[in-house]
Amino acid sequence: MGCHDLKKKAVNTIVNNRGDDKTMNRLLSFLKEDIQVENVTKIRKNVYFLTISTGEYILKGFKSKRQLKLQDDFTQSLKEAGFSHSYSFIPLFKEPLFVNQLYFGCLEYIKPSAVPFHYKDEKDRKNGLETIIKFHYATKQLVEKFEERLPSFNLLIKWKERYSQFLLNIQHLKYFIQEDFLYELVRWGDWAINELSKEEIIFPNEQKVILHGDVAHHNFIRDINKELYLIDFDLISVGFPFTDLLQYANRILPFIKWSAFELMAFDQLKKYMKEKAFLYALIFPTDIYREWNRMLKEKTYYDPAKIRHLLQLTIGQFYLRQRFINEIKNMLK
Incomplete structure (x- = not known):
């Protein structure tokens, strides 16, 4: 596995988290018992970049051995089903390393291009969507094998929970967002959920x-x-x-200026843009609810950079999003 400018990012993480190296130190001591370690660098929480004489790897911690086993089985099955564009688990150790209540597995390191993938790039948006479609083509072969080991996803239940939490947070959010904006954000969510709830069957032929x-x-x-x-x-x-495709559309919309026309230009999304349920779902401001709920839960409201990002997401793009929602409503007529 890899990530954009991985080593540089990892070094920056270490510089900013000098006191948070207990897990890494214990991990390093465990590793040195079996292999000759050249370098272990923290990338993010529970993920480390490992260099040894035989190559470069990623160490990732999981909360249980069962979770690690599931990930190992899934990535292996994914390759067998024909989806080769991901990592594999590497049997570097006979048993997973158990450090600070985490089970660490070893992953293949994918060396990244000098130019990172990003949704602001038109080619990347197109390629990302193609990759998701290929991923789905492979994983439909794996549903029966993994169905008992994985949760079933219910979009409406998840969104109702997210919406309800946002409503509970309203009194706190008034310190950051003007009430007229908050009212509109709530109205969009309420309308989308009510309309989606009327759809007894969503995409029955999938x-x-x-x-x-x-x-x-x-x-x-x-x-x-x-x-x-x-x-x-x-x-x-x-x-x-x-x-997944709905989430992908939500992710790229800020980079295509919240244009329904641009969204319809993707061949893989055209059939969905004709479905009422998909259009209702596009109106639901899931990203705004998610990020503000998370900010309050994690208590990051003292972080100026975080607040600036959230205000740009919410207020900076508000009128573009409003125009987009009106476009979608016209398509629903």
Whole structure:
């Protein structure tokens, strides 16, 4: 596995977290018992870049041995089903390393291109969507094998919970967002959920797949040969393809100026743009709810950079989003 400017990013992480190296130190001591370690660098929480004499790897911690086994089985099955553009687990150790209540597995390191994948790039947006489609084509073969080991995804239940939490947070959010904006954000969510609830069957002709669940740009890596890889399967579940594609559409909309016309230009999304349920779902401001709920839960409201990002997401793009929602409503007439 890899990530954009991995080593540089990792070094910056260490510089900013000098006191947070207990796990890394224990991990290093365990590793040195079996192999000759050249370098261990923290990338993010529970993920480390490892260099030894035989090559470069990623160490990733999981909360249980069962979770680690599931990820190992899934990535192996994914390759067997024909999806080769991801990482594999490497049997570097006879048993997973157990450090600070985490089970560490060793992953293949995908060397990244000098130019990282990002949704602001038109080619990357197109390639990312193609990769998701290929991923679904492979994982529909794996549903029966993994169905009992994975949760079933229900979009409406998840969104109702997210919406309800946002409503509970309203009194706190008034310190950051003007009430007229908050009112509109709530109205959009309420309307979308009510309309989606009326749809008894959503996309009945779709075959279930294993969903990725987090198609953020950092879960795509373009390697040194310019091939695109999909990584990080921590949120996989069983469901219908439209769920990942809806999330993908939500992720790229800020980079196509919230244009319904631009969204329809993707061949893979055209059939969905004719479905009422998909259009209702596009109106739901899931990203805004998610990020503000998370900010309050994690208490990051003292971080100026975080607040600036959230205000740009919410207020900076408000009128573009409003125009987009009006376009969608016209399509629903």
